[in-house]
Amino acid sequence: NAGVTQTPKFRVLKTGQSMTLLCAQDMNHEYMYWYRQDPGMGLRLIHYSVGEGTTAKGEVPDGYNVSRLKKQNFLLGLESAAPSQTSVYFCASSYSGGRGTDTQYFGPGTRLTVL
Amino acid sequence: GESVGLHLPTLSVQEGDNSIINCAYSNSASDYFIWYKQESGKGPQFIIDIRSNMDKRQGQRVTVLLNKTVKHLSLQIAATQPGDSAVYFCAEIFNTGGFKTIFGAGTRLFVKA
Numbered sequence: 001n002a003g004v005t006q007t008p009k010f011r012v013l014k015t016g017q018s019m020t021l022l023c024a025q026d027m028n029h030e031y032m033y034w035y036r037q038d039p040g041m042g043l044r045l046i047h048y049s050v051g052e053g054t055t056a057k058g059e060v061p062d063g064y065n066v067s068r069l070k071k072q073n074f075l076l077g078l079e080s081a082a083p084s085q086t087s088v089y090f091c092a093s094s095y096s097g098g099r100g101t102d103t104q105y106f107g108p109g110t111r112l113t114v115l
Numbered sequence: 116g117e118s119v120g121l122h123l124p125t126l127s128v129q130e131g132d133n134s135i136i137n138c139a140y141s142n143s144a145s146d147y148f149i150w151y152k153q154e155s156g157k158g159p160q161f162i163i164d165i166r167s168n169m170d171k172r173q174g175q176r177v178t179v180l181l182n183k184t185v186k187h188l189s190l191q192i193a194a195t196q197p198g199d200s201a202v203y204f205c206a207e208i209f210n211t212g213g214f215k216t217i218f219g220a221g222t223r224l225f226v227k228a
Contacts, residue, residue, distance in 0.1 A: 004158070040220055041220055042204065042217070042218035042219050042220045042221065043159070043204070043218040044218075045216070090158050090159070092158075103149070103161045103164070104161075104216070105161070106158030106159045106160070107158050108156075108157055108158050109156075109157070109158050
């Protein structure tokens with residue numbers, strides 16, 4: 001049981017390049033989330049999904065797109081990277097976010113630098 | 116407004132001492148709180164949670180206290196060990212037509228041997 005995994009672990013992009021971050025979970029969780037973490041700030045929700053085939057915007061969705069084609073995978077895309085998107089990205093999953101008491105399990109993070 | 120914050124950004128304690136990490140929240144409607152631990156280079160990890168109808172909850176070497184009157188949450192770590200060195204986040208969850216989680220910025224705990 002690997003829990004939540006993320007690929008890649010590190011990436012450096014030039015402004016305007018695109019990339020996709022992959023998150024996978026093997027806990028059969030319904031809910032999946034993408035956060036970004038910046039120095040001195042709490043985790044901020046980018047997008048989330050309440051089940052296969054669904055996605056929804058979080059607190060800071062601009063510049064990102066997501067897809068949840070399979071229950072176990074949640075992809076985060078940057079179509080045209082900007083320096084402001086330099087951050088550490090965390091994926092998380094939970095059994096059901098709807099009850100408000102489900103623990104979120106986090107991946108190890110992806111450190112992205114946009115030059 | 117909605118906010119979850121921490122009184123101290125860093126905390127340094129001697130190995131074996133008890134640690135207390137504080138958190139203030141502003142949404143009186145929050146009904147669930149979680150403490151996470153984040154070690155360097157890793158993702159946040161669940162430590163302990165508490166519902167709003169409780170004042171105290173204990174785990175293994177950790178205790179969370181909730182004071183709803185002053186909207187304050189604390190995490191107490193007993194007999195702090197070097198392995199406890201990490202950033203600790205509090206998070207509040209409240210229902211706004213869907214459950215929303217807000218994370219605090221974090222407190223960095225240093226444990227001196």
